[in-house]
Amino acid sequence: MRPFVFFGKSSMNEYKSKKQTNIIWKFFRSVKLTLFILLILAVTSILGTVIPQREGIMEFARRLNPDMFRLFISLDLFDMYHSIWFRSIIGCLALNLIICSIDRFPGALKLFRAQPRPDRKKPFENLPPEQTFIVREKQGKAAERVSSFLSRRFKNVYTAGDQNSRSFYVEKGRFAHFGVYIVHSSLLFVITGSLLGSFFGFEAYVNIVEGDKTDTVILRKQKKPMKLNFEVRCDKFSVDFYENGAPKEYRSDLSFLVNGKDVKKMSLLVNHPVQFEGVTFYQANYGSVPGKKAQLKISRHSGKDDEITMLIESGVNTALPDNKGSFQIAKIEGDFMRMGPAVLISIQPDKGDEIQFWVFKDSEMIEKKVPGMLGRFPKLNPSAFKPYTFYLDDIESKYYTGLQVNKDPGVFFVWAGFFLIIAGFYVTFFTSHMRIWVHLSNMKKRTRISIAGTSGRDRVRLDRELTHLTGNIKELFN
Amino acid sequence: MLNSLILSYITFVYFGAFMLYLLMMVTGKDFFGRLATFVTLVGLCAHTIAIILRWVESHNLGIGHAPFSNLYESLIFFAWTITFLYLIMEWRTKNRTFGVFVMPLAFLAMAYASFSPNISSRIQPLIPALKSNWLISHVITCFVGYAAFGISFGISIMYLVKRLDRPEWKNIFLRVIPDLSILDNLNYQVIIIGFLMLTLGIITGSVWAHSAWGSYWSWDPKETWSLISWLIYAFVLHSRFVRGWKGKRMAIFCFIGFSCVLFTYFGVNYLAGLHSYAK
Numbered sequence: 001m002r003p004f005v006f007f008g009k010s011s012m013n014e015y016k017s018k019k020q021t022n023i024i025w026k027f028f029r030s031v032k033l034t035l036f037i038l039l040i041l042a043v044t045s046i047l048g049t050v051i052p053q054r055e056g057i058m059e060f061a062r063r064l065n066p067d068m069f070r071l072f073i074s075l076d077l078f079d080m081y082h083s084i085w086f087r088s089i090i091g092c093l094a095l096n097l098i099i100c101s102i103d104r105f106p107g108a109l110k111l112f113r114a115q116p117r118p119d120r121k122k123p124f125e126n127l128p129p130e131q132t133f134i135v136r137e138k139q140g141k142a143a144e145r146v147s148s149f150l151s152r153r154f155k156n157v158y159t160a161g162d163q164n165s166r167s168f169y170v171e172k173g174r175f176a177h178f179g180v181y182i183v184h185s186s187l188l189f190v191i192t193g194s195l196l197g198s199f200f201g202f203e204a205y206v207n208i209v210e211g212d213k214t215d216t217v218i219l220r221k222q223k224k225p226m227k228l229n230f231e232v233r234c235d236k237f238s239v240d241f242y243e244n245g246a247p248k249e250y251r252s253d254l255s256f257l258v259n260g261k262d263v264k265k266m267s268l269l270v271n272h273p274v275q276f277e278g279v280t281f282y283q284a285n286y287g288s289v290p291g292k293k294a295q296l297k298i299s300r301h302s303g304k305d306d307e308i309t310m311l312i313e314s315g316v317n318t319a320l321p322d323n324k325g326s327f328q329i330a331k332i333e334g335d336f337m338r339m340g341p342a343v344l345i346s347i348q349p350d351k352g353d354e355i356q357f358w359v360f361k362d363s364e365m366i367e368k369k370v371p372g373m374l375g376r377f378p379k380l381n382p383s384a385f386k387p388y389t390f391y392l393d394d395i396e397s398k399y400y401t402g403l404q405v406n407k408d409p410g411v412f413f414v415w416a417g418f419f420l421i422i423a424g425f426y427v428t429f430f431t432s433h434m435r436i437w438v439h440l441s442n443m444k445k446r447t448r449i450s451i452a453g454t455s456g457r458d459r460v461r462l463d464r465e466l467t468h469l470t471g472n473i474k475e476l477f478n
Numbered sequence: 479m480l481n482s483l484i485l486s487y488i489t490f491v492y493f494g495a496f497m498l499y500l501l502m503m504v505t506g507k508d509f510f511g512r513l514a515t516f517v518t519l520v521g522l523c524a525h526t527i528a529i530i531l532r533w534v535e536s537h538n539l540g541i542g543h544a545p546f547s548n549l550y551e552s553l554i555f556f557a558w559t560i561t562f563l564y565l566i567m568e569w570r571t572k573n574r575t576f577g578v579f580v581m582p583l584a585f586l587a588m589a590y591a592s593f594s595p596n597i598s599s600r601i602q603p604l605i606p607a608l609k610s611n612w613l614i615s616h617v618i619t620c621f622v623g624y625a626a627f628g629i630s631f632g633i634s635i636m637y638l639v640k641r642l643d644r645p646e647w648k649n650i651f652l653r654v655i656p657d658l659s660i661l662d663n664l665n666y667q668v669i670i671i672g673f674l675m676l677t678l679g680i681i682t683g684s685v686w687a688h689s690a691w692g693s694y695w696s697w698d699p700k701e702t703w704s705l706i707s708w709l710i711y712a713f714v715l716h717s718r719f720v721r722g723w724k725g726k727r728m729a730i731f732c733f734i735g736f737s738c739v740l741f742t743y744f745g746v747n748y749l750a751g752l753h754s755y756a757k
């Protein structure tokens with residue numbers, strides 16, 4: 001196998017920058033600095049996966065001694081990736097990239113623009129014997145054949161020479177010299193995009209109960225509320241489950257309102273965010289909250305034979321059976337005192353003071369666990385207002401949808417960077433500037449033909465191309 | 479299920495292939511090498527069929543999805559890719575000695591998937607966040623990348639072993655390993671494939687995260703570790719531009735790089751984060 005030749009190496013030697021000798025410039029154009037920064041970034045990134053970031057800090061902090069804790073705080077180690085020092089390292093990488101590229105770009109441009117030189121001798125040094133052969137034809141005729149063959153295969157054929165010796169030069173993939181510049185500038189796009197996002201964007205969340213609307217979301221980082229220019233209403237939330245109980249799909253039907261008027265309706269699913277006025281909504285989670293209604297049973301004696309069932313909205317005054325006064329539901333709790341759903345009943349008797357007590361849904365179970373407890377406290381006794389006993393059948397529950405609400409004006413740059421990085425990789429790794437020389441020299445009635453080439457990086461493809469060309473040209477003379 | 483039964487047998491097929499490659503290197507007899515290639519090829523065909531079968535079975539269960547969604551399936555695919563890339567490399571270089579250093583990765587991955595008590599081979603339904611076409615491209619690109627880095631790891635070991643060689647030893651095992659410069663170039667090319675695929679994997683992953691969670695990058699441990707691996711391999715690629723940084727040092731950094739990849743793959747499950755659902 002022949003040694004690899006990089007245009008990288010040769011360009012480094014041939015195009016030493018003359019103009020800049022400034023120390024800072026020298027420092028930032030060095031690839032050694034790149035290596036150093038890449039390692040530093042790798043090592044510091046590891047830190048951030050070991051030290052808890054943002055979440056779980058408190059538990060971790062308890063295990064540190066106070067001095068260490070203060071040190072960690074002052075170094076921003078609990079939000080490392082957004083700290084000034086981490087960003088400075090990335091800034092150095094960006095500067096390194098920019099200066100390195102500016103420094104080398106003229107070299108690449110020179111190679112890209114290089115005048116074709118058909119009469120070079122150097123490529124033919126150390127030519128493997130199989131790339132030279134002799135044909136029984138005069139040089140002039142042979143040159144014509146080779147010329148027409150080459151112009152069929154390559155766009156431009158350059159030629160030089162005379163009766164005794166003729167040279168042809170063809171090439172492809174000049175653009176390959178720019179591949180690395182595309183890759184490197186793509187990184188700048190990504191870095192710019194992420195900075196734009198962190199300065200001009202936000203990450204927030206909000207929970208909206210079915211039927212409710214809001215214009216305020218809570219910023220994740222600062223834990224502060226923030227007002228949007230519009231309102232969002234959750235019209236409906238639904239979950240589908242697989243047979244084994246695992247969730248299959250979440251869906252929120254949202255309406256967006258500007259100045260109180262419905263402007264747009266959209267359905268939100270996991271993996272299918274929706275966007276309104278530059279703000280993107282994602283389905284993050286869901287849950288249920290007690291609604292405004294509860295179903296109560298009221299019996300006038302302790303037995304259950306004469307009970308009445310009512311569906312009552314919280315805060316609405318309702319007459320007691322037999323008209324001995326009125327009552328209302330003062331509060332509805334999804335889990336009161338860790339004993340399950342409960343409602344606070346407030347009774348306004350015909351005579352006397354208001355009476356309030358809690359009624360639990362799971363009162364039978366509570367009674368079993370702690371016998372007599374509910375009877376002991378008037379506040380917890382469902383029979384506190386004689387002769388009535390209250391039972392809570394159920395409270396209406398409503399879903400709320402948990403939305404992640406983001407704005408990121410840098411995303412476009414990041415996507416552009418991603419696109420460029422792929423394009424740049426294609427150019428860098430899958431194309432190469434391949435240059436091929438065909439030399440014909442006169443040997444009286446015969447002609448000696450030699451074929452040589454150079455390539456940027458892709459020695460393998462060059463060798464294949466050369467073998468192919470040699471075969472084809474030999475065939476021309478059969 | 480049939481597919482996981484076949485897959486567990488393939489572990490032994492790959493182990494057999496490894497032993498044959500080893501036998502070839504110890505005895506210097508080409509016959510074992512050809513047999514090893516044949517066994518590997520048969521294993522790979524069965525492996526492919528089993529993966530397709532698994533896909534079909536998941537559809538028959540009514541929860542059809544491409545078989546790339548949990549640790550078991552990813553390990554199976556990882557082993558498949560290593561074997562596939564290895565066979566291409568064997569065919570392109572016409573050299574079988576790589577088998578000894580690469581096939582162990584394939585059979586270890588298969589053995590871990592099939593016989594570890596912590597890994598379930600059941601076909602599970604997809605949770606909503608995983609229902610995305612990006613998932614398929616993300617997993618495929620990442621694992622082709624990981625597999626290429628695995629092969630680079632094998633080549634690096636070969637490089638370090640070959641360096642020990644002394645002509646006067648006349649050791650068959652060391653002699654049949656290709657020359658250092660060939661190994662170095664090959665390693666470089668494999669790293670390029672790996673770097674390319676890892677980059678694509680990170681890109682598809684962040685596009686997917688953007689559509690599922692609303693942020694293309696959240697510094698969750700798995701993301702961060704894949705970035706760390708990426709940085710290490712960017713380091714390796716650039717280190718060739720600094721004089722004297724070929725060869726041994728590159729091989730050592732491929733070691734470090736592959737350790738990071740393995741940590742990205744397995745270690746991260748011990749740190750909490752978004753990706754921990756993939757357990």
Ligand code: HEM
Nearest residue numbers: 007008011029030031034093096097100180183428712715
């Ligand atoms: C994470 C950051 C970076 C990535 C992913 C990256 C990627 C690449 C890639 C893929 C190549 C082609 C490798 C090859 O031909 O083997 C390359 C080459 C190169 N990179 Fe970077 N690069 C990064 C940062 C930098 C920085 C900061 C510099 C600044 C000095 C730099 C300087 C170079 C040079 C001089 C070359 C060789 C160009 C040539 O072939 O002439 N790179 N880089």
